[in-house]
Structure formats: structure tokens, C-alpha cells
Amino acid sequence: MSSRRSRSRQSGSSRITDEQISDLVSKLQDLLPEARLRSNDRVPSSRVLQETCNYIRSLHREVDDLSERLSELLASSDMSSAQAAIIRSLLM
Amino acid sequence: MDHRFVVAVQAEEDESVRQQQQHQQHLVRERGRRIKAAAELGLARSSGGRRWGRALGRRALLLRKDPATTAAISPSVGSQEEAKQGKVMEAEAGEEEDEEVMVEEKVELLRQLVPGGEAMAVERLLDETADYIAALRAQVGVMRALACLLSGLGSTPEKEASATLEKPL
Numbered sequence: 001m002s003s004r005r006s007r008s009r010q011s012g013s014s015r016i017t018d019e020q021i022s023d024l025v026s027k028l029q030d031l032l033p034e035a036r037l038r039s040n041d042r043v044p045s046s047r048v049l050q051e052t053c054n055y056i057r058s059l060h061r062e063v064d065d066l067s068e069r070l071s072e073l074l075a076s077s078d079m080s081s082a083q084a085a086i087i088r089s090l091l092m
Numbered sequence: 093m094d095h096r097f098v099v100a101v102q103a104e105e106d107e108s109v110r111q112q113q114q115h116q117q118h119l120v121r122e123r124g125r126r127i128k129a130a131a132e133l134g135l136a137r138s139s140g141g142r143r144w145g146r147a148l149g150r151r152a153l154l155l156r157k158d159p160a161t162t163a164a165i166s167p168s169v170g171s172q173e174e175a176k177q178g179k180v181m182e183a184e185a186g187e188e189e190d191e192e193v194m195v196e197e198k199v200e201l202l203r204q205l206v207p208g209g210e211a212m213a214v215e216r217l218l219d220e221t222a223d224y225i226a227a228l229r230a231q232v233g234v235m236r237a238l239a240c241l242l243s244g245l246g247s248t249p250e251k252e253a254s255a256t257l258e259k260p261l
Contacts, residue, residue: 021195024218031225044191049198052221056205059228063131066235071124073242075116090238 021045028052135231143216144224147208 025045029037036051037043079087132152139145199217203209206221 018192020215021218024215025195028218028222031222044194046191046194046198049195049202052225053198053201053205056202056221056225056228059225059232060205062232063128063228063235066232066239067128067131068120068124069239070127070235070242071120073239074123074127075120077242087238087242090234 025049131231131235135227138230139223139227142220142223143212144207144209144220145227151207 025048029048129152136145136149206224
């Protein structure tokens with residue numbers, strides 16, 4: 001066993017095996033939208049993890065864009081205070 | 093009327109309009125930031141006690157108090173993330189064939205993306221990631237629906253809009 005492997009895999013009292021990581025990673029693979037990964041081929045864990053990172057980043061960007069869009073819509077909309085209260089309760 | 097006088101007044105009016113526009117844009121951006129902080133707080137509260145939820149909640153409260161910390165701690169600033177990724181990849185470029193090393197690299201990237209990820213063991217990080225992704229998707233769904241609803245409000249008369257929202261359940 002290389003020293004790098006034992007250092008990096010320690011997690012408190014138990015050591016996680018490569019197999020356990022593969023299992024967890026394949027569960028992540030199921031969460032990714034189909035366009036990102038063809039799941040019929042065997043995909044290396046590193047690739048699944050990279051796609052997971054890309055997916056999370058794109059979700060973050062979408063939240064940023066939607067926040068801006070909502071801000072503009074709120075600026076231009078003609079709304080009563082009752083309607084504003086409903087919107088607020090949906091967000092919180 | 094004196095021509096120079098008219099030109100001077102026009103220039104002042106133009107400048108005033110420009111300043112108003114800038115101010116408006118600033119207000120819109122500020123509101124966008126507050127909306128995002130509120131959405132993150134909502135997301136954190138719906139996490140059911142998950143670690144990523146608690147970490148996100150702490151961060152969202154910080155953002156609310158002091159917008160100046162946004163640049164320092166927000167992970168969703170695209171250029172910061174890409175710069176970090178660039179550094180990690182440069183360091184490990186010589187060992188690209190080693191799958192194990194690649195996995196390590198990608199795990200590190202993931203740590204930076206999932207709130208609280210830096211403090212977690214790998215197996216927990218992967219578990220939290222799955223939950224975090226599901227919650228992010230739900231958040232995006234709610235925000236999209238809200239945006240649809242609001243853009244509908246903008247184009248219909250006030251009466252119709254209020255009738256739609258306040259319909260008894």
C-alpha cells in the first residue's frame with residue numbers, strides 16, 4: 001500500500017476502501033441528469049465526480065440568474081401588499 | 093432663450109437620468125443579493141438538520157448581516173472556483189493516468205462546492221452531496237415557478253392578478 005493512499009483514506013477510526021468509494025460514487029451517478037453521463041458504459045469515479053461538480057456549479061449559476069430575474073420582476077411588477085406577503089411566505 | 097443655457101440644462105438632465113439609472117441598477121442588484129440570501133436560508137432550513145444545511149445556514153446569515161463578506165465566502169462566484177480548480181490541476185498534471193489521484197482531486201473540488209464539505213470525511217461528503225443536489229434542484233424549481241408567476245402578474249391587469257393569488261384554497 002502506498003503511503004499516499006493510507007494518508008488520504010483515513011477517516012477517524014475507520015479506513016474507507018476504494019470499493020466503498022466506488023459504491024458511493026455510483027449512487028451519485030444516478031442523480032446526474034442523463035445528458036451528462038451515459039450510464040450504460042462503465043464510467044470511472046473521477047469522471048462521475050467531475051460531472052457532479054459541474055452540475056452543482058450549473059445549479060448555483062441558475063440560482064444566481066433566477067435571483068437576479070426575480071429582483072427585476074419585483075421591481076417592475078405592480079403588486080398589492082397582500083400579494084407581496086404571499087410571495088414572501090413562499091420564499092422563507 | 094439663450095442656446096448655451098438650453099444645452100447646459102439638457103446636460104444636467106441627462107446626467108441626472110444616468111445617475112437614476114445607475115441607482116436603479118444598484119437597487120436591483122442589491123435586491124437580487126437579498127433574494128439569493130433568503131433562498132439559501134430557506135434551502136438550509138429545509139435540509140432536515142443535515143450538515144450542509146447547517147453550514148449553509150451559517151453562511152446565509154453572515155451574508156445577510158454584511159454584504160461585504162459575499163465576495164470572500166460565496167462559493168458561487170464562477171471565476172474563484174475556476175481559478176482554484178486550475179491550481180489543483182496544474183499541481184497534479186504529471187499524474188493524470190493515476191485514477192486514484194484523479195478521484196482525490198475531484199473530491200477536493202467537491203469539498204469546496206458543498207457547504208461544510210471541507211470538514212467532512214469522504215464517505216459523508218458523498219452522502220451530503222447527494223442530498224444537497226436534490227435540495228438545490230427543488231430550490232431552482234420553486235424560484236422558476238415564482239418567476240413564472242411574477243412575469244404573469246406583470247402583463248395582466250391588477251384585478252385579475254389579485255384574484256388569482258388570493259383565491260380561497
